[in-house]
Amino acid sequence: MHEPSRRIPYRTWPGALAVLLAIAAYVGGLIFWDRHTPASRPLPEGDTVAVGQARFVPVDGWEMDVSRSRAGQSLMLFKGSHKFLVTVGQWAGGPDGPMLRQQRLMERGQGLSIEGDVSDFVTSWGLQGKTFAYYGSKLAGRFWQVVDLQRKSVVQVDAYGADDGLDEALEDARAMLDSMDLEAPQ
Numbered sequence: 263m264h265e266p267s268r269r270i271p272y273r274t275w276p277g278a279l280a281v282l283l284a285i286a287a288y289v290g291g292l293i294f295w296d297r298h299t300p301a302s303r304p305l306p307e308g309d310t311v312a313v314g315q316a317r318f319v320p321v322d323g324w325e326m327d328v329s330r331s332r333a334g335q336s337l338m339l340f341k342g343s344h345k346f347l348v349t350v351g352q353w354a355g356g357p358d359g360p361m362l363r364q365q366r367l368m369e370r371g372q373g374l375s376i377e378g379d380v381s382d383f384v385t386s387w388g389l390q391g392k393t394f395a396y397y398g399s400k401l402a403g404r405f406w407q408v409v410d411l412q413r414k415s416v417v418q419v420d421a422y423g424a425d426d427g428l429d430e431a432l433e434d435a436r437a438m439l440d441s442m443d444l445e446a447p448q
Contacts, residue, residue: 303328305339313337314350315410316417317446321434339438344423344431346438353409353416360416361392361407368405374398385440391417402428406439417444 303326310317311326314334323341330338330347339346353360361380368374377395383406384390391408403422410417419442421435 311337312446313348314417315413315415315444315446316348316350316442317444318348318438318442321437324434324438341431341434342423342427344427345421346431346435347418347420349418349420351416351418352414354414356409358392360409360418361394364405364407364418365394368396372398385442387440387443389439389442389444396422400424404432404435408444410444413444415444417442 305311305320305324305326307322308319310319313331313336320339324339324346325341327338327340327345330336335351336347336349365376365380369376374396375398377397380392380394382390383393389408391406393404393406395404396402401422401424403420405421406419408417409415419435419439421432423431
């Protein structure tokens, strides 16, 4: 009768230990990086910030939310529980399309209610567009939009937060919007 061959056992623990150490170093490195990378950044007083072609002067006391800002596309500022989000994108339609889409998103997707009708606005720099207010059970805010048909771009500004202190936050948002122009170099 034929006897099965004997397999020579080999050690697997050194390979397993190397894999375990590599995973621990990777995860530990990510945790270290996350703890030592600030999520917010104070903005220099009186300096202009830019996102895409939009630029404006932030009001004192607002900080940049680094994790929710995307270079050239969006910039999120916050002060307490209030947010100021500027988003810039390409637009190839008419001036009302992005506004209607944003209203539908807020009403259907986020369960918010639009307060009143959409109205026009003009800043002291001559920037003009459309705006509306909205509210929900936990937050309220105002949304502004400027469509530049020549550049085929849209700039959307959303200021929102908890009801407590919202009037002051919206006052700051209007000041930042009033300082905005669309002449930033890209």
